[in-house]
Amino acid sequence: MSDETGKTDDGGMKMPNRRVVLALGAAAASTVVTIRPALAQTAGSVLNCEIPVPAPEAPAGSHIAADGTLVPAGTQGAFPPAPRPITGEEARALLNGGPTPAGLDAEAAQAYTNYIRRLQAGMSGFTCYASLQMPR
Amino acid sequence: MAGPRFVADLPEQLRAVPLETLTAVFHAPSGMTHLLAPPAPQILAALAGRPGTAEEVLGRIAEQFDVEAGDASAAMASRLAELETAGLVRRA
Numbered sequence: 001m002s003d004e005t006g007k008t009d010d011g012g013m014k015m016p017n018r019r020v021v022l023a024l025g026a027a028a029a030s031t032v033v034t035i036r037p038a039l040a041q042t043a044g045s046v047l048n049c050e051i052p053v054p055a056p057e058a059p060a061g062s063h064i065a066a067d068g069t070l071v072p073a074g075t076q077g078a079f080p081p082a083p084r085p086i087t088g089e090e091a092r093a094l095l096n097g098g099p100t101p102a103g104l105d106a107e108a109a110q111a112y113t114n115y116i117r118r119l120q121a122g123m124s125g126f127t128c129y130a131s132l133q134m135p136r
Numbered sequence: 137m138a139g140p141r142f143v144a145d146l147p148e149q150l151r152a153v154p155l156e157t158l159t160a161v162f163h164a165p166s167g168m169t170h171l172l173a174p175p176a177p178q179i180l181a182a183l184a185g186r187p188g189t190a191e192e193v194l195g196r197i198a199e200q201f202d203v204e205a206g207d208a209s210a211a212m213a214s215r216l217a218e219l220e221t222a223g224l225v226r227r228a
Contacts (some may be wrong), residue, residue, distance in 0.1 A: 022201035
């Protein structure tokens with residue numbers, strides 16, 4: 001860099017003392033980028049995101065075994081798909097050993113929890129699950 | 137045509153950090169952070185606690201800079217509109 005920097009003891013808003021060329025730019029140009037405080041919204045969105053169990057891309061009719069793997073319907077000890085998506089807040093409670101969400105069978109909920117633990121990038125619900133791991 | 141008058145907050149309400157040719161500005165009243173390219177920081181300085189129209193801002197900036205623009209009035213109106221959208225200047 002050159003020696004063009006002026007006194008910036010007020011945090012950089014002061015203009016240089018030397019006369020310099022200041023281009024105003026074209027009318028259509030843009031000189032302001034606002035950084036949205038995305039982290040501030042995370043706490044709220046975590047509560048509202050949803051994890052389908054199983055993911056819609058899973059083979060049709062898949063059931064969920066106790067260890068969370070997907071198995072064909074009718075497999076001994078496996079549970080049918082969750083009647084509705086698990087919300088982020090419910091998943092957080094389940095992962096922490098909390099109460100079974102309303103409307104879910106307790107044993108099935110354990111299988112669903114194991115399914116959620118196995119979610120990987122690219123699967124429906126993974127982003128929601130990953131966001132639960134972030135510290136508040 | 138006088139046009140609307142704008143005003144910006146005082147420098148004490150901003151935390152500005154020069155980053156090479158850009159300036160990162162934290163606007164304390166709104167809690168928002170912005171990245172500004174010239175001439176936005178200079179416009180904010182020209183309007184800090186001192187309301188003015190687009191023409192007046194041009195005059196203030198011309199006191200310290202050689203202003204370069206095809207259509208200075210249109211460019212300044214555009215810059216002020218951007219800064220107003222970002223919440224860094226408001227109608228006086």
